[in-house]
Each structure stands twice: as structure tokens, then as C-alpha cells.
Amino acid sequence: MKNTVMTFQKAKDEGNKLTMLTAYDYSTAKLFDEVGVNSILVGDSLGNVILGYEDTISVTMEDMIHHGAAVARGAKEALVIIDMPFMSYQTSVYDALVNAGRLMKEGRADAVKLEGGVEVCPQIKAIVEAGIPVCAHIGLTPQSINAFGGFKVQGKSEKAARKLLEDAREVEKAGAFAVVIEGVPRKLADMITEQLRIPTIGIGAGNGCDGQVLVYQDMLGMFSDFTPKFVKRFANIGEVMKTAVKQYIEEVQSGAFPAEEHEYTVDDSVIEKLY
Numbered sequence: 589m590k591n592t593v594m595t596f597q598k599a600k601d602e603g604n605k606l607t608m609l610t611a612y613d614y615s616t617a618k619l620f621d622e623v624g625v626n627s628i629l630v631g632d633s634l635g636n637v638i639l640g641y642e643d644t645i646s647v648t649m650e651d652m653i654h655h656g657a658a659v660a661r662g663a664k665e666a667l668v669i670i671d672m673p674f675m676s677y678q679t680s681v682y683d684a685l686v687n688a689g690r691l692m693k694e695g696r697a698d699a700v701k702l703e704g705g706v707e708v709c710p711q712i713k714a715i716v717e718a719g720i721p722v723c724a725h726i727g728l729t730p731q732s733i734n735a736f737g738g739f740k741v742q743g744k745s746e747k748a749a750r751k752l753l754e755d756a757r758e759v760e761k762a763g764a765f766a767v768v769i770e771g772v773p774r775k776l777a778d779m780i781t782e783q784l785r786i787p788t789i790g791i792g793a794g795n796g797c798d799g800q801v802l803v804y805q806d807m808l809g810m811f812s813d814f815t816p817k818f819v820k821r822f823a824n825i826g827e828v829m830k831t832a833v834k835q836y837i838e839e840v841q842s843g844a845f846p847a848e849e850h851e852y853t854v855d856d857s858v859i860e861k862l863y
């Protein structure tokens with residue numbers, strides 16, 4: 589059955605944990621969809637893990653639409669959320685509305701996600717009023733990396749913790765159906781989760797959130813540039829891929845591949861006529 593924003597709310601109301609993973613292409617989305625993940629996030633982390641940038645700042649609307657549409661074609665049951673890239677919504681409510689609309693029409697998203705708290709509530713409200721579900725994202729929001737001065741856990745001081753609590757309450761009030769909490773101490777994420785009616789999805793925010801999200805290359809050992817403390821490696825697919833590719837190189841070089849079973853045949857009489 590298709591996961592919707594109602595599925596998200598029902599999970600929170602009934603105390604069932606939600607699962608979300610990133611994906612950026614058709615075949616990966618199809619695999620994750622088939623095993624029952626609730627939601628696939630086409631994160632702007634594609635800037636790091638797919639496009640090889642150092643951060644998410646350079647990611648464009650065209651990147652998000654291109655990858656989002658591929659994921660949407662592969663995900664039949666998971667709720668597809670596409671990230672709004674840097675400067676596609678911060679500039680004005682009008683820009684936010686136009687760009688959220690493009691992610692729905694051209695990217696075929698089921699919902700959009702944008703980063704920020706109180707300061708982006710007018711954008712959240714306008715997008716939601718246009719009939720587009722919004723997932724908020726607070727805490728260590730990677731698009732603000734330059735303002736934070738690096739990847740630093742957020743909400744450690746009383747002032748910062750109060751600001752995060754306010755952000756969470758305000759994005760809920762603005763109409764967000766869920767909120768991603770990233771890089772925040774567990775106890776603060778627990779407090780936010782208890783105070784909100786909408787589900788919280790944690791990444792580096794501890795076990796008390798209503799759901800979890802991870803970048804799939806991190807959890808599958810496919811990205812080694814940087815591994816945050818909160819990542820658990822569930823498999824080492826990177827090593828499996830390297831071993832397979834090494835074997836491929838060896839077999840092509842030795843002539844062992846392709847073998848007879850990988851070849852097509854033709855009647856000998858056809859070939860004889862060619863001499």
C-alpha cells in the first residue's frame with residue numbers, strides 16, 4: 589500500500605517507528621521500495637555522494653528534478669520526498685512556491701523537504717496551502733554549513749536548545765507533516781518528539797525519534813570520504829563491489845570472461861557464406 593502523509597501521522601499516533609532512506613536513481617529506489625521502507629528521500633546529499641561536491645551548496649533544481657523523477661519511477665509504495673536545494677526557497681515565498689511546484693510536477697515528488705525553522709515558516713505555510721506536503725528539517729542543516737562553521741552538533745547551549753524547540757513548534761504550526769532532526773543531542777530530540785504532534789525523523793538525533801533516516805551510501809559502506817559518528821554500517825557493499833570489479837578485470841584480461849554461456853550463436857552456414 590502507498591505510504592502517504594496519513595501513514596506518517598498514523599505511525600506516530602500508534603507508536604510505530606518510521607523508516608526513511610535516501611536514494612537518487614531508479615534501480616536503488618526500486619530495491620528499497622520492494623523491501624518496504626516507508627519513505628525515500630531524494631536528498632540534496634546527492635551533491636556529496638553522487639556528484640562529488642564537498643557540500644550541498646552547488647546542487648540545482650535541475651539536479652533534484654532529474655534524480656527525483658528517476659526515484660519516483662522506481663518507488664511504488666514509499667513516500668517520495670524531494671529536497672529543495674539551496675536558494676530555491678530562501679529567497680522568497682514566491683520562489684519557494686514555484687520551485688516546490690516544479691519538484692511535484694517535473695520530479696513527481698509526493699512531498700518536498702526544506703531546511704530551517706522559524707525563518708522559513710512563511711514558505712512552509714504557503715507551500716502547504718498550495719496542497720504540497722512539506723517535511724521540515726532542523727538542527728544541523730547542511731545548507732547552513734558556512735553559517736555553522738562546520739559540521740557541528742546543534743542545540744548544545746540553553747539558548748540554542750530553546751531556539752531548536754521553538755523551530756520545531758513553529759514548523760509544526762506552519763503545517764509541516766513531519767520534521768527531520770539532524771545532529772542534535774538525544775535528550776533534546778526526545779523532548780521535541782514528545783512535544784510535537786507530527787512525527788520526528790532523526791539522523792544523529794538518537795533513538796527516541798519517531799523514525800530514522802540515513803544516507804544509503806553511508807549505511808552500506810559505499811562512501812568513504814567522511815563517516816559521521818551516527819552512521820551504522822549495515823553492510824560493506826563498497827568492498828563487495830571492489831572485489832567483484834577486480835575479478836571482472838582479471839577475467840577479461842585472462843580471457844575467462846565472457847564464457848560460452850554469455851555468447852550468442854548463429855548457424856554455421858551463415859558464417860560460411862561470408863568467406
Ligand code: KIV
Nearest residue numbers: 610631632633768791
Ligand atoms: O540530503 C539529505 O540526504 C538529507 C538527510 C541527511 C536528512 O537531508
